Amino acid sequence: MGEITSKRQQQIIDAAIKVFSKKGYNGTTTKEIAKEAGVAEGTIFRYFRTKKDLLLSLVSPYVVRSLADTLEEFSGKDDETVFKAIIRNRLKIIRENLDLVRLLLAESQFHPELREQFVGKIVMQAASILESYISEKIKNGEFKDIEPGVAVRAFAGMTGIFVLWKEFLGGEKYIAFDEEKVIETVVDIYLNGVRKRPCGGSELE
Amino acid sequence: MGEITSKRQQQIIDAAIKVFSKKGYNGTTTKEIAKEAGVAEGTIFRYFRTKKDLLLSLVSPYVVRSLADTLEEFSGKDDETVFKAIIRNRLKIIRENLDLVRLLLAESQFHPELREQFVGKIVMQAASILESYISEKIKNGEFKDIEPGVAVRAFAGMTGIFVLWKEFLGGEKYIAFDEEKVIETVVDIYLNGVRKRPCGGSELE
DNA sequence: AATAAAAGTGAGTACTCACTCAATTTACTA
């Protein structure tokens, strides 16, 4: 649970993310992690008291920094540009940390401590960035008067399901989607749905 | 993998769903399943050759029937009614089978055979019902000319994320949503986003 | 009621795993 300091610790953490995400926490042996990290099994226990400690250290502020990173400044840009940028940014970050995300989603089911850190530190923080943007628009009168929390999640859900489909369920074997087209469509649906009387604002015919 | 016939088999399957979903496949011992089912450990292996066999039998057509069940007939009803009914129906079914869904989502990551059955038999089938409805609307010219597969998933994502939030991530500790209001908002956003020039069709101000 | 077949049991078995620790290597200091 402590901070990451040494190179060894980082090696072990990287290996753990990789193997845990492939085989699950309970399906992974400390021997495998050691092998993947290129250290002896005993070394793991010098840095992490137990296997579970190692799991929990994977959501340490350091490891997770990249997942919760802030978005660029958007002032002056139009909604469509902003929302497309948000999707692309989120997709990029998730893909760069695919193993970690996969792991956190799967193991959150079984480890309340992990779930709390995951939801509290990552999900909530990521949501709040978009939420403040949307709240602003609602106050301006540009967007309908809906609950910002609902609006954020609706958008996140529309986007997230395509990641789930492709990266988690292997859905491309069934239907594959062109990513740019999906982004275009999703943003169009969302903005037209969320704006007050858009009346012809849609780009799609 | 065979069909379910005896009462004992059903007992064991129900117990397995319950315990697997709480502790994960690898985190569950056959002893626990036996205890939960109220049978001796050996009895499990009379009906299922291995523990893995038991896992795979959980997506048998019989068990899964309820998850993939068809929706009522919608002809004549307006979109809003239809989409709200779909959400409510889906929510109900998922809640009735929460343990099974939780289990399938978590273990699909690690068992390709399970994932294939889950995606192929359940997800695809559920998607196709809605897809044909939306395709019709697109042909009619009521909805924009978007890819039906994208449209279905966008809707499913908007809905699904609230289930994920509440039932899987325990998100109510952070923000709780009024379900009816969410349904209203989601359907409103979606229909206005997906329809051709709705111009004032929105119910929300 | 007697017999056979089927269903159910749970202690035992062979094996695996998280974790330990005595021995060894590496890094550091004077």
Add this chain to the structure above:
DNA sequence: TAGTAAATTGAGTGAGTACTCACTTTTATT
């Protein structure tokens, strides 16, 4: 370079696990 502390190693340990099988109980048949 010798001496010491710190880091690393991996065989060993005990707790536990999936699965077996010799036995008991239940059910069906005559």
